[in-house]
Amino acid sequence: MRVLIIEDDQRLTRLMQRVLADEHIAADVANDGETGLDLALRDTYDVAIVDWMLPGRDGPAICRAIRAARLPVALLMLTARGQLEDKVRGLDSGADDYLVKPFAFEELLARVRALGRRFNQLAGDPQELRLGDLVLDMRAHTARRGMQPLDLTATEWNLLECFLRHPGQTLSRQQILDYVWSYEHDVQQTMVDVYVSYLRRKLTLPGRPDPIQTVRGVGYRLEADNV
Numbered sequence: 001m002r003v004l005i006i007e008d009d010q011r012l013t014r015l016m017q018r019v020l021a022d023e024h025i026a027a028d029v030a031n032d033g034e035t036g037l038d039l040a041l042r043d044t045y046d047v048a049i050v051d052w053m054l055p056g057r058d059g060p061a062i063c064r065a066i067r068a069a070r071l072p073v074a075l076l077m078l079t080a081r082g083q084l085e086d087k088v089r090g091l092d093s094g095a096d097d098y099l100v101k102p103f104a105f106e107e108l109l110a111r112v113r114a115l116g117r118r119f120n121q122l123a124g125d126p127q128e129l130r131l132g133d134l135v136l137d138m139r140a141h142t143a144r145r146g147m148q149p150l151d152l153t154a155t156e157w158n159l160l161e162c163f164l165r166h167p168g169q170t171l172s173r174q175q176i177l178d179y180v181w182s183y184e185h186d187v188q189q190t191m192v193d194v195y196v197s198y199l200r201r202k203l204t205l206p207g208r209p210d211p212i213q214t215v216r217g218v219g220y221r222l223e224a225d226n227v
Helices: 010-022 031-041 059-068 084-092 105-123 155-165 171-179 192-203
Strands: 002-006 028-029 049-050 072-079 095-102 126-132 134-137 142-145 212-215 217-222
Touching: 002 010, 002 031, 010 028, 010 105, 010 171, 028 031, 031 049, 031 059, 049 059, 059 072, 059 084, 072 105, 072 134, 084 095, 084 155, 095 105, 126 142, 126 155, 134 155, 142 171, 155 171, 155 192, 171 192, 171 217, 192 217
Parallel strands: 002 028, 002 049, 049 072, 072 095
Antiparallel strands: 126 134, 134 142, 212 217
């Protein structure tokens, strides 16, 4: 596994490099946003650890640029910001996971390993997930319904991926939470309802039934007959 660390705290970067090296994980380092983005665009990494507050370009801007370039790299955001709205903004900028400082290095390693496994598994997956006229392009990281592109945030894209991997299956809120938010233990199940609502508005066509059905008291199901 190759990791890119974009963090301006040089003491912290040295510690992270040492911890990753102990696990036989090679890590390159950039101490400002512009250098970090340049490395991410020029080289190939499995995981990028990106600090929120950086000189030159902040973490959310780096995540957006990496996603716009359609790079197959997992993004872990580091920040001292612990408020829910900050986490939502970080994830919606394209981050796949979120870790609040100060953190235990054991947790950092667990998240890096989990992200690496997830993205490596995707490399062996079909290039598309498809149900009816709903298509998720796994390589280009794009979605469409028929010929109409869907403008999805990173969290909405992960949520749609979760449903397309389990078509017709009723998923509990906890199952969805575990898949979409990974190790974000402090994300509440109500966030599932919020993002299902967002995704529904983008998937439902005029005069057509809602493709995401609510199973009262259980969770949600992507209904194949409604797609």
